[in-house]
Amino acid sequence: MKYTLKNELPAPEEYCHLRQITGLSPKTIAAAQVSLPRSLHAVTLRNGDQLIAMGRVIGDLGCHVQIVDIAVHPDYQGLKLSRVIMENIMDFVTKECHRCAFVNLFADVDYLYQKFGFVDSVKSKGMYLDWNRVSQS
Numbered sequence: 001m002k003y004t005l006k007n008e009l010p011a012p013e014e015y016c017h018l019r020q021i022t023g024l025s026p027k028t029i030a031a032a033q034v035s036l037p038r039s040l041h042a043v044t045l046r047n048g049d050q051l052i053a054m055g056r057v058i059g060d061l062g063c064h065v066q067i068v069d070i071a072v073h074p075d076y077q078g079l080k081l082s083r084v085i086m087e088n089i090m091d092f093v094t095k096e097c098h099r100c101a102f103v104n105l106f107a108d109v110d111y112l113y114q115k116f117g118f119v120d121s122v123k124s125k126g127m128y129l130d131w132n133r134v135s136q137s
């Protein structure tokens, strides 16, 4: 592969930019600065210096683990680069996480994840906090 794959964090600025151009929900630089160092695992793919794809794993390694920030730069989509990212992430998950860990994700596109063993949640429904419903104190 002509691109460089590394297990490293992206800079907060390029992380926020990649999320923005791929249509993922926007994050502030300040939030990224708090978030990124708390990753269990991160993978970046670069063309030269340019960040073209990434993925992260967050959680506690033992009981709860979440896969987040799977994103491929629009100029590089359709090249199956997300598989490279997911293979790296699954290698980490299968080697490092306890077999009883609940490994989950919110899938915008489920075909990316089914081939790695992810299934629809039937028993429990995924939910998230709507900050507009939380009063500020």
Ligand SMILES: CC(C)(COP(=O)(O)OP(=O)(O)OC[C@H]1O[C@@H](n2cnc3c(N)ncnc32)[C@H](O)[C@@H]1OP(=O)(O)O)[C@@H](O)C(=O)NCCC(=O)NCCS
Residues within 6 Å of the ligand: 022, 023, 024, 070, 071, 072, 073, 076, 077, 078, 079, 080, 081, 082, 083, 106, 107, 108, 109, 111, 112, 115
């Ligand atoms: C979703 C995203 C990560 C996909 O990355 P990509 O590298 O462009 O993916 P590709 O289109 O090359 O396809 C990846 C795989 O899905 C398959 N695929 C693509 N479209 C498909 C479809 N409609 N149905 C089934 N499989 C499909 C491809 O064949 C390929 O399979 P393979 O790796 O097993 O050969 C990328 O488009 C992206 O960053 N989108 C915006 C952000 C986003 O939605 N992230 C996911 C959040 S859950």
